[in-house]
Amino acid sequence: MATKKYVAKYRLLKETYEGITGKGISDITWYRTVASLKQYFSLSIESEKAISIVETYAGMKRKCPAFSFRTSDFNSRWQAFKHFYDGQFVQYTGQQFLVALADYLKINLDDVPRSTRYYWFSQAGLSFNALHTYHCKDLALVAFVAAKWAINRRPQPMKSATTEVLTLAL
Numbered sequence: 001m002a003t004k005k006y007v008a009k010y011r012l013l014k015e016t017y018e019g020i021t022g023k024g025i026s027d028i029t030w031y032r033t034v035a036s037l038k039q040y041f042s043l044s045i046e047s048e049k050a051i052s053i054v055e056t057y058a059g060m061k062r063k064c065p066a067f068s069f070r071t072s073d074f075n076s077r078w079q080a081f082k083h084f085y086d087g088q089f090v091q092y093t094g095q096q097f098l099v100a101l102a103d104y105l106k107i108n109l110d111d112v113p114r115s116t117r118y119y120w121f122s123q124a125g126l127s128f129n130a131l132h133t134y135h136c137k138d139l140a141l142v143a144f145v146a147a148k149w150a151i152n153r154r155p156q157p158m159k160s161a162t163t164e165v166l167t168l169a170l
Helices: 004-021 027-041 050-063 074-085 094-105 114-123 136-153 163-169
Strands: 091-093 133-135
Touching: 004 027, 004 050, 027 050, 074 094, 074 136, 091 094, 091 136, 094 136, 114 136, 133 136
Parallel strands: none
Antiparallel strands: 091 133
């Protein structure tokens, strides 16, 4: 049974999220979001860091609405996000970041259209400039968006056909 203190903090976190994103969230969606925050961000409702975690997540959600725990490729995208987010004091120029990102995602940077690079940055609320210096935490959302592009470009496994299908094909 939840205590009054727990319920009050739970509501405060929901109101904080809604205030930052500028949108309401249904109770069931908030319940699922909290479950995901517990899984990926180690959220504990009554902890002192709870507000900070919710503010961080809401800020990411506001900048990049595609930031969702419910996509099938979330874990791969999350790993790319964490790779760059955890480099807390590292700074990159735009060009250095693209090279590091291409290396991490195992993609050829020459295969990425110029407009796609700008799109990745815009989806993270940033403007791309090859010479501008960015903080790693800001670039983590760019990596999250770019990871989806990289995942979609990877060759898909071939489905094996049964002998009956192969016979029909002949």
